[in-house]
Amino acid sequence: MSNSVWEHLYSHLDSTPRRLALNLPALEPRVANLESMMANLIAVSENTSRAVAQLSLEMAQFKDEMQDFKDEMQDFKDEMRVFKSESEQWRAKSDESLEAFRREMREENRKLNKQLGEIANKQGRIAEDLVAPSIGRIVREITHSSCEETEYEAVRVRTHHRISGERREFDVLAVCGEYVLIVETKITLTPEKVDGFVALMEDIRNYFPEYEGRKMIGGLATLYADASIVTYASRRGILVLAVGDDLMDIQNGPLFRPREF
Template sequence: MLEIEERVDRLEEAQHEFVLSVGIEFNKLYNSQMRTEAELRAFKDEMKDFKDEMHVFKQEMKDFKDEMKDFKNESRQANREMNRRWGELANKMGTLVEDLVAPNLPRIVRELLGQEVMDLSVRRKRRLADGRTWEFDAIALTAGDLVGLNSTKSTLRSADVDHFARELEAFREFFPEYAAWPVVGILASLSVEESVLTYAERQGLVVLGVGDQIMEIKNRPGFAPKYW
């Protein structure tokens, strides 16, 4: 009987220790879960704060890009206006070719024709034996044996286009040394109307005008110059 009581006591003690142990482990698990949930809540709060900060950052970047776009547009407009005024001043002084067109011809020829200008002359005049005289505003000679012939007008008109076409036809008569060289006609002006630009393009003429750069190509995409 005593032995049974001892076994029962040991069993009750073991059961008590088991319940106590389970309680401790459950309490640990519960505390761990509470910490995890707290950490998750904190993480979610941090993510929300991060998203809010990113939203503010994106808005600031958008505002910055808009400001930069406005600044570039204003700078571009100011640059165009400065170039226009410079052109008007050069025109009044009679140095439009020397100051605006000729310095930009090498770049224009390189961009449009892919050739380097090796010789550039301004106000080139030639007199024939029969007394006829013709003056060309600018002549650019490239390393690839090509002639870029320029005519510059303050305001370009259809009549100027027709006159320049006659100049191109007469060029080799006045400069027979370039008889075998292809010739590209390059018109330049401070002001070019769309209708005149279209008329010049139909005749295969390059047209330059004041823009972001002092002189830029005004021909539309897909334009191919004519070789005389």
């Protein structure tokens, strides 16, 4: 290295302390400001740390409270599940008891009606004691309530054939709206008796010309009707009545429609 370079370097180093000494008054405010900013930063950092710590504590407490709430809700759900199970068991037992009571009452009612029917049969009063009290309800059911109240009900109706003059007695007659129901009582029902009643109904208007313009339907009443006889009579359009829950009940199926004569 040349002598000139060394001389320049020495001169520069020699002048540096003097320059720093000259600039020190100007640096002091900046240093003070920097120290103030650092102090503020430290304070803010400490406050932030305290806030974060407080928030963490509150979150931990909230988490514990939520866990307690979940536990309480689970306990409540368990209690409700037990209550629901017990309620369903109680309701099932109640329904079974009620249904058993209903079955027992229906059976007792059926037995009572059968006994009444047997007594009436012995006395020859099936029409008066069994059919007549039920005839209004039956005619409304079989006509699907097209009439609200029967206009006329009668037992042991005596009349004569308007052409031959033959006199005949009909067991029960009911007039309801546009319908006239004729019911004959039989101790037992057979296909032959059904056919004979159909033949009678085909000539029924000669016995009741006063009901011209009304729909005439016929029914057979008995104490007990075998299912095969009910089927046969239904095919011929004849209503079948037998002892049931309400004295005399309709034995034909729900889709049955009586023949109009």
